[in-house]
Amino acid sequence: MAKQKYYVVWEGRKPGVYATWAECKQQTDQFTGAKYKSYESKQAAEEAFRGGWKGNWGQTGPGKSGSGAGAQGRNSSKRPGTQTESEAIDYDSISVDVGTRGNPGPVEYKGVDTRTGEVIFSCGPVSKGTNNLGEFLAIVHALALLKKEGSSKTVYSDSVNAMKWVREKKVSTTLPRDHTTEEIWRMIDRAENWLRTNTYANKVLKWQTRLWGEIKADYGRK
Numbered sequence: 001m002a003k004q005k006y007y008v009v010w011e012g013r014k015p016g017v018y019a020t021w022a023e024c025k026q027q028t029d030q031f032t033g034a035k036y037k038s039y040e041s042k043q044a045a046e047e048a049f050r051g052g053w054k055g056n057w058g059q060t061g062p063g064k065s066g067s068g069a070g071a072q073g074r075n076s077s078k079r080p081g082t083q084t085e086s087e088a089i090d091y092d093s094i095s096v097d098v099g100t101r102g103n104p105g106p107v108e109y110k111g112v113d114t115r116t117g118e119v120i121f122s123c124g125p126v127s128k129g130t131n132n133l134g135e136f137l138a139i140v141h142a143l144a145l146l147k148k149e150g151s152s153k154t155v156y157s158d159s160v161n162a163m164k165w166v167r168e169k170k171v172s173t174t175l176p177r178d179h180t181t182e183e184i185w186r187m188i189d190r191a192e193n194w195l196r197t198n199t200y201a202n203k204v205l206k207w208q209t210r211l212w213g214e215i216k217a218d219y220g221r222k
Contacts, residue, residue: 006045010053011035013160015210017045031160052210089212090205091115093154094142098134099219104175105129107184109138111145112217114156121145129184130175135162137184138217140191143200151202158207158215166204169195 007024009015012034018024021038028034035053039045048056093114100107108124121141124134135157142155143166157163165171170192177185207215214220 005038005040006042007036007038008045008049008056009034009036010049010056010210014158015049017042017049049210089114090154090156093156094120094146095156095207095216096135096138096142097158097215097217097219098131098138099124100129100131100134101125103131104181107131107134108219109134109141110217110219111138111142111155114216117216126184126187128180130173132159132161132165133171133173133175133184133188135159136165136171137187137191139163139166139204140194143202143204144194144198146202147198147200154203154205156205156207156215158209160206163204163206166195 004019005021007018007021009018009024009027012024012027012031014027016027018027019042024036024038028036037048037056039048091114094111095114096109096111098107098109106125106127107129108122108126110122111120112118113120123137123141126134136159139155139157139162146153146155161172171188175181175184209215
């Protein structure tokens with residue numbers, strides 16, 4: 001019987017420690033610049049996660065390490081809308097996050113003041129959706145609100161997929177359109193239409209969970 005391994009994801013969709021390769025792969029597969037490694041014990045994995053990838057990832061020794069396809073080198077240029085590890089939090093911003101009960105399952109989302117944690121808007125629960133769809137809707141909600149207010153504030157999200165969908169103005173999901181998902185699909189259609197018919201100058205940036213801790217809008221349902 002194979003020995004239990006634990007997987008550390010420093011750079012991926014949801015950084016953290018995972019108990020199966022399938023969970024690790026879900027966070028790192030096709031994620032540009034993914035950094036992950038396997039460990040023989042949960043304690044070792046948790047210590048490595050706290051220590052950060054610079055002292056662990058890519059080093060020789062037990063465990064498997066890897067990087068996503070197209071990982072960026074030290075001298076590669078930044079893609080618009082991204083930030084380097086050395087950049088500080090922009091506290092004059094809105095942070096968004098989603099809360100779910102199952103995936104798919106009931107979905108709710110909110111946007112908070114990054115500095116104070118004060119809830120600026122919230123929505124749901126919607127009867128059935130996914131984490132990434134909730135994140136997508138939260139980002140668009142924040143952008144629409146900020147445009148209405150004439151604000152140039154930054155929006156933070158910890159969902160790479162949702163940020164990609166916002167840039168492309170189109171979601172890519174396997175969630176079917178049926179009577180159980182009618183509510184969230186109506187919201188998605190409205191959000192996509194808003195993106196196609198509006199422009200905005202706000203930055204939508206990735207919340208660096210590994211460096212900064214959980215995003216300020218986190219529901220605490222890990």
